[in-house]
Amino acid sequence: MTDPRTDHQLAADLAREAGEVLLGIRGDFPADGEPAQLKSAGDLGSHEYLMAALATARPGDAVLSEEGADDRARLSAERVWIVDPLDGTREFSERPRDDWAVHVALWEAGSLVAGAVAIPARGVVHSTAEPDSIPASTGGKIRLAVSRSRPPAWLPALVAALDAELVPMGSAGVKAMSVLDGSADAYVHAGGQYEWDSAAPVIVAATAGLFTSRVDGSPLVYNQENVLLPDLIVCRPELAEQVLAAVADLGL
Numbered sequence: 001m002t003d004p005r006t007d008h009q010l011a012a013d014l015a016r017e018a019g020e021v022l023l024g025i026r027g028d029f030p031a032d033g034e035p036a037q038l039k040s041a042g043d044l045g046s047h048e049y050l051m052a053a054l055a056t057a058r059p060g061d062a063v064l065s066e067e068g069a070d071d072r073a074r075l076s077a078e079r080v081w082i083v084d085p086l087d088g089t090r091e092f093s094e095r096p097r098d099d100w101a102v103h104v105a106l107w108e109a110g111s112l113v114a115g116a117v118a119i120p121a122r123g124v125v126h127s128t129a130e131p132d133s134i135p136a137s138t139g140g141k142i143r144l145a146v147s148r149s150r151p152p153a154w155l156p157a158l159v160a161a162l163d164a165e166l167v168p169m170g171s172a173g174v175k176a177m178s179v180l181d182g183s184a185d186a187y188v189h190a191g192g193q194y195e196w197d198s199a200a201p202v203i204v205a206a207t208a209g210l211f212t213s214r215v216d217g218s219p220l221v222y223n224q225e226n227v228l229l230p231d232l233i234v235c236r237p238e239l240a241e242q243v244l245a246a247v248a249d250l251g252l
């Protein structure tokens, strides 16, 4: 018998619980330990937790995880969980940084239908179980969430085109959720990412009413044979036209 929780609730619970596993691993890790070992322990510990929990709660569903072998059965499956057990692995290893996340999304028959992004070190879970509301606009300059460790080469041109300010942080999930918690207005990425980096952030953001698309304005499509999904926009809906136009001018 499968777990009676809704897919929305299950996603939220699993993201929170995997986050607790990660906080435990981080807390137990020696202060002088190798960051690479902490990264590996986190990736593996959260992946194993999520795989076991999904096998128990939804035994008939396929799973695509950043940390697991790609089971091609997902390509003919009706339902596929797309998970990133630890997004912002680098930041997870830099204690006490809190900009890292757990992503749990469900794809069903062609679309993302449920998801959750936990930010465990902040005690926060954003999910489709209890969708966020979009915060009030600050009315100031557009604040762009960007990677703190690998800002893309085209970023200065986008900043100039939008007269924007930068808000650097780790993790694709944390950046997308920064538009929901009001600390940024847009997250624009191009140059490389995989389905698990954006699936949960995108369904959580879209369910809350944010604009989400590829940088060319086309829809983000998941559970593809090639899981490379190198670019995205997540932004406040009233900025979508302006951001898309600026990105089009850059030719990303």
Ligand SMILES: Nc1ncnc2c1ncn2[C@@H]1O[C@H](COP(=O)(O)O)[C@@H](OP(=O)(O)O)[C@H]1O
Pocket: 066, 084, 086, 087, 088, 089, 090, 146, 147, 148, 149, 150, 169, 170, 171, 172, 191, 192, 193, 194, 197
């Ligand atoms: N150019 C690129 N190619 C592949 N993955 C990328 C990428 N830029 C960012 N990512 C992935 O997107 C996530 C957020 O990165 P960033 O904090 O730099 O924005 C990270 O996920 P992981 O931490 O799960 O590996 C990172 O690996």
Ligand SMILES: [Mg+2]
Pocket: 066, 084, 086, 087, 088, 172, 196, 197
């Ligand atoms: Mg990731």
